[in-house]
Every structure is written in structure tokens, then in C-alpha cells.
Amino acid sequence: MPDAKGRRIALGCEGSANKLGIGIIAHDPVTGEAIVLSNVRDTFVSPPGTGFLPKDTARHHRAYFVRVAKKALAASGVSISEIDCICYTKGPGMGGPLTSVAVGARTLALLWGKELVGVNHCVGHIEMGRAITGASNPVVLYVSGGNTQVIAYAEQRYRIFGETLDIAVGNCLDRFARTLEISNDPAPGYNIEQLAKQGGRVLLDLPYAVKGMDCSFSGILGRADDLAAQMKAGEPGPDGEPFTPADLCFSLQETVFAMLVEITERAMAHVGSNQVLIVGGVGCNERLQEMMGAMAAERGGSVYATDERFCIDNGIMIAHAGLLAYETGFRTPLEESTCTQRFRTDEVFVKWRD
Amino acid sequence: MCPSAPPERNGRQAPASPKQKFAIINKTTAQPNPSATNLSPDTNRTFNPRDPLENYSTRLMDTSPQSPPTKKRKMATSTSTAAAASSEQEQEHQFPLPPILTHPSAAPPTLITQGAEGRLYKTTFFSPDIPCALKYRPPKPYRHPILDARLTKARLAFEAKVLERCRREGVPVPAVYAQNAAAGWIAVEWIEGAPVRVKINEWLGQRPKNEEEEKAALEKDQGPLVELMKRIGSAIAGLHRTGVVHGDLTTSNMMLRPPPVKTTTTTEEGETNGVSSEEAQEKAKLLEGDVVIIDFGLANQSQSDEDRATDLYVLERAFASTHPRAENLFEHLLESYKQSFKKGASVLHKLEDVRMRGRKRSMIG
Numbered sequence: 028m029p030d031a032k033g034r035r036i037a038l039g040c041e042g043s044a045n046k047l048g049i050g051i052i053a054h055d056p057v058t059g060e061a062i063v064l065s066n067v068r069d070t071f072v073s074p075p076g077t078g079f080l081p082k083d084t085a086r087h088h089r090a091y092f093v094r095v096a097k098k099a100l101a102a103s104g105v106s107i108s109e110i111d112c113i114c115y116t117k118g119p120g121m122g123g124p125l126t127s128v129a130v131g132a133r134t135l136a137l138l139w140g141k142e143l144v145g146v147n148h149c150v151g152h153i154e155m156g157r158a159i160t161g162a163s164n165p166v167v168l169y170v171s172g173g174n175t176q177v178i179a180y181a182e183q184r185y186r187i188f189g190e191t192l193d194i195a196v197g198n199c200l201d202r203f204a205r206t207l208e209i210s211n212d213p214a215p216g217y218n219i220e221q222l223a224k225q226g227g228r229v230l231l232d233l234p235y236a237v238k239g240m241d242c243s244f245s246g247i248l249g250r251a252d253d254l255a256a257q258m259k260a261g262e263p264g265p266d267g268e269p270f271t272p273a274d275l276c277f278s279l280q281e282t283v284f285a286m287l288v289e290i291t292e293r294a295m296a297h298v299g300s301n302q303v304l305i306v307g308g309v310g311c312n313e314r315l316q317e318m319m320g321a322m323a324a325e326r327g328g329s330v331y332a333t334d335e336r337f338c339i340d341n342g343i344m345i346a347h348a349g350l351l352a353y354e355t356g357f358r359t360p361l362e363e364s365t366c367t368q369r370f371r372t373d374e375v376f377v378k379w380r381d
Numbered sequence: 382m383c384p385s386a387p388p389e390r391n392g393r394q395a396p397a398s399p400k401q402k403f404a405i406i407n408k409t410t411a412q413p414n415p416s417a418t419n420l421s422p423d424t425n426r427t428f429n430p431r432d433p434l435e436n437y438s439t440r441l442m443d444t445s446p447q448s449p450p451t452k453k454r455k456m457a458t459s460t461s462t463a464a465a466a467s468s469e470q471e472q473e474h475q476f477p478l479p480p481i482l483t484h485p486s487a488a489p490p491t492l493i494t495q496g497a498e499g500r501l502y503k504t505t506f507f508s509p510d511i512p513c514a515l516k517y518r519p520p521k522p523y524r525h526p527i528l529d530a531r532l533t534k535a536r537l538a539f540e541a542k543v544l545e546r547c548r549r550e551g552v553p554v555p556a557v558y559a560q561n562a563a564a565g566w567i568a569v570e571w572i573e574g575a576p577v578r579v580k581i582n583e584w585l586g587q588r589p590k591n592e593e594e595e596k597a598a599l600e601k602d603q604g605p606l607v608e609l610m611k612r613i614g615s616a617i618a619g620l621h622r623t624g625v626v627h628g629d630l631t632t633s634n635m636m637l638r639p640p641p642v643k644t645t646t647t648t649e650e651g652e653t654n655g656v657s658s659e660e661a662q663e664k665a666k667l668l669e670g671d672v673v674i675i676d677f678g679l680a681n682q683s684q685s686d687e688d689r690a691t692d693l694y695v696l697e698r699a700f701a702s703t704h705p706r707a708e709n710l711f712e713h714l715l716e717s718y719k720q721s722f723k724k725g726a727s728v729l730h731k732l733e734d735v736r737m738r739g740r741k742r743s744m745i746g
Contacts, residue, residue, distance in 0.1 A: 188699065235528070239630065242698065290496070
């Protein structure tokens, strides 16, 4: 039911990884504008040297779901009757956390008598990025802890042009943070970024693995781990001086981001676009944005990026993408409101775009 | 260097018409525009990546001087049409030329495209009647200088080495004329024709838009495209047989070199029964020619099934996303690859593994 101003309103629940996010969005049917009414997030942070396990993360999401939902509803200022639909992440993601949040979303839908909309997490990132930045038809670099994809839209689908052949770039950074026992708070990638700013005296030699528009990170992580072991053993670097964790973080970032920018540039040349949009958790890294900007400027294009509110997993992007689908008549019946760990970006039929 | 043009992004956009685009690059047909000098820096920029790429294919396909002049592109604003009109002059000051191209020469170099790796110029080598493609890899501003120098040098050296090796083994690739890895350039043989991607899309573009009709038409009339897929498969097999993996196989990185023009009128009947033979022949001709693989900027020497399978996987993915309507024909390519290459079967087996690994990447959001 539209609210007093004739807007459609959706509540989105996200919990595919260690962030539990609930957000409420309104779409103005006249202007086509998307208005963020609230965007609340709670992150499960594991101790340094460890990653987040599905079991613990699911427990966190279950424990905080009601609190986060109440907070989001209060901050939005809308009443329950004004909400049109409940959107939730159908996948991809970790099974346990996904299921916890799906249960929460189903509960809200039944409790309030609303319809459900299952959303592809990756499409959520892309649509939110487009809405916030106003990029109309960009090549999308989607980089997070679980995904590394270069995407462009064609014929009602977000087509994957390139992706990682093994682990995601965020996973590479997160795991290296574990090797160095850097804090996971607020996020391992953020702490690597800060540490890397102090490095730069030397560029340590790491593999550079680009295959067409695809890339690979596991070999780089392996080599970086080896170098970290050498550092701990007090062995000198290439210039004969000892090197520091900051140098390692710097070298890792320079190498993997150069790879990402390169595959993005190749995709841009391939599809003939000069806009690039960076989404996903790694997308809020300023060094990556800076490098992408330098590339885009040389091609006479521009880079679009958002900050941590929208880059890092959040509920509002699920609400936004879900509402776009809802407006085209898409519904997820209760008995089909499952979730799945594997859900390709290009499986979604994008009815709301030309 | 990939002479890649934008794919036809959706079914409604007609494939690049050679004639339509010709005006943009042809000095004689373009109207001089007095306002061209007043352009703002933004509109002055010829390097909207969409344009040169399309121009490239145009240039290649439409070399006859009597091509009719034409209407301007619809999407171009008035200023960008003006920019296009003076594009040849602007191209010269658009990017500073690499030092190698600043020597006096009979034919001025033409910037063909700005690919992902660098810029491709058409120039001549040694004598004014030997056209050559000069690929220049400028330093990448985003990359750490040490890393950049390392990559540029290594890739150019490899490219030259790999091309030479292919040439020696009889695989059709451009011949290397000269190179200077430290200065970041390589000069290779100019390949006539158009990228396979352009040709396939042109061919697909002639088919009915309606999905039902399209399906019927495809089943009846996919012969020439299947043939092309087979030729691509055996070209890749030939490449892999020499111990080379390409690293960036896409339909943009393959040229379809038209066969030498025959003077006799061909008497062959159209292969497809029922279709009027002239039309069918015309259409079949579109996909004629030798497949010449180009742009070895990411190539490497490898004999491993893993690397070969990755090569095919990269192409499979690029093919599916570039030509979604012909995705189902990819199996013909693989089949022909298998038949033309002794180790083909084991590579295809490995390809299954590589595919699975790729798929798994959708696991965590």
C-alpha cells in the first residue's frame, strides 16, 4: 500500500555474510527517485587471526534481527501499514546466516501480512550503486569478501564478463589480515588499507595473475603469506633492508588492485563503455577508487563509487532491488521463499531495465 | 591489441552499419566544421571508447573509396559530430605519439583504437605500401611504476616471442616486424578484415528479432555460423598445439581475413535449401575467411591442460556474454577443437573442472 505521499515502500533484510542489515526505502513513482528512509547494520566481528564462521555468524544474526529491525523501523518514521513488501537476500552467501535472515523476513511478512520478494545479493549491490551514483549504464566491478566480478548489462541480464577463478579479492585481503593478525574491527580490509598508507618504501614482488577478463588471487595470497613468514624470521627484503607489515600490505594492495583495474579496463574496451561503477565491500577502499579513477580519466570516462554505507553489505540495497522487482509484478510466494548459497548474478531476469 | 567494438548491447540496437559509420572517419565525406576548433575539452575528445572501435571495423570492412557518404549517427550530439568530422586531425594531438612514430614518414600514423592495453596505430613499415599495426603500451598511471615497467616489458617480450613461435609453426598470426620492449612498442603485420565479433553480430543482426521466429531461423540456417565456430575451434587447437596459450581469447581478438577476391563468378549453390540462393550466398559470405588470432599481449608458453582449459573458459565466458543469442553454438567450437588437437579431449575434461571452480565463486556475498 503506498504511503500518504503515494510512494511505494519496502523493507530489506540482508545477512549473507557477517553483516546483518535492515533498511527501508521509498520509491517515488512520479520522479522515479529512491529515498533511503533508514539503513541499520550490525556486524559480527571475529577476534584477530580468525575469520567468521557460518555457525557463529548465524547466531549473531538471529540474536540481533529483532533489535535491528526495530531500530530501522523507528528511524524510518514509517508505520507498518505503509510498507508494501518485505525483501530478503535469497543468495548467494553463507548458508547459515542466509537462513537466519530468511526466517526473520518470513516472520515479518506473516506477522504484518506483507508479500515477500527474494533478491539476488549481487544485483542488490549493482542497483544500489546505480541509484546512489546516478551511473546509467556502467561497467560494474563488484568486489567483496565473496565475489569478484566484472559485470555489464545486456539484454535483461547483468552479464558476467570477468571474475576470479578462485578466491575473491576480499577473501584474499581478509585472510592476509589473519596472517598478520590485524584486527577485524571494523573490517580487516579497512585496517589493511590504513596500514598500507604507511608502506611504500619497497614494492615486494608478488605474482600478477590476469587471464583475459578473469583473474586469480590464491597464488598471490600464498606468496604474500610466504613473505610474511620471511619477515617474521627477520629476513631482509629486495633492497637488503628488513620490510614491515605495512610494506606487505602496500605491495599486496598495489598488485591486486592493479589487476582489478586492468580487467575492468579490458571489459570497458570490450563493451565500449566509459563509465565504471565500483560496488561491494572492497569498493570503499580509497586506493582502489583512486587507481580506477586514473584509468577512467585516461579513457575519458568517469568512476562512480559509494562510501561504506552502501558499499558494504546493507539492507537498503536489498530493499531497493526488491522493490524494483516488486514494481514489475515479481513476488516470492512463502512456500518458495528459500535461500541458496549459489545464485549467479546472470540468473536474474532484469525486467525493470530497458 | 583488441580491436573491440561495443557489442550490440541488446536486441534492438542494429549492428554497426559500415556505411553509417564511415562518415566519421573518412576525411573526404566529412564536412569541415568551423566550430570544431571551439570545442570544449570534453567534446573535443575523440576518444569516446565507443567510436574508434566501431571506426576500426568500419575502416576494415569498408575500404572501397566509392562508399557513399551518409547520414550522421543519431546518438551523436551536434558537437560530437563536429568532433568526429575533424577526428583525423585531432587524433594526432589527442595522445602524444610514441617517439617511434614521430619520425617523418610518407603516411601519417592513424590511431585505430584505444584498447585495454594500449593504443593501436596503423602505419607503414619500411616501405609506404607495407601497412603495419603498431601497438604502443603507454605507462599506466594507476599502476605502481615498478610493477608497470615489469609488466609492460615482460608482456611485450612475450608477445614477440610467442608470435614468432606461432609463425614458425605455421599458425596464422600477424608477423612481427619490429619491437622495442623497453620503449613499449611492437610493430606487426596489418591484418585485413574485421573482428569476428563484428561479423557474428552482423550475421545475427540479420535474423528475425522475434524469439520464436529467430529460433526457427537459427535451426534452419545456422550452417555458416557453425562453420565459423569450427574454424575458430581449429585455429585455437593450432595455437595450443604449438605450446602457446593466448590468455585473452575473445571474439574481438580474432580477425576474419576475407579470402582473396575471386575473379570468376562462383557457381556454388546456396547450401541451405529453400532460401533464395543469392541472399543465402550473400549471407554465407559474411562469415567467410581465415580466422587469424591477434593480440597476444597476455599470451604465454604453456603445455598444461589447465592453462589451455582456462584459455577456452575465458573464451566461452566472453562468447556467452558478447553473443548471448549464439551461446548454444559454442559446443561446435569445442567439438572442432577436440577433433583438431590430439590432447583436445583431456583439455576439455579439464575445462569441466575450471568451469566448476568458476561457478563456485557465486558462493558468498
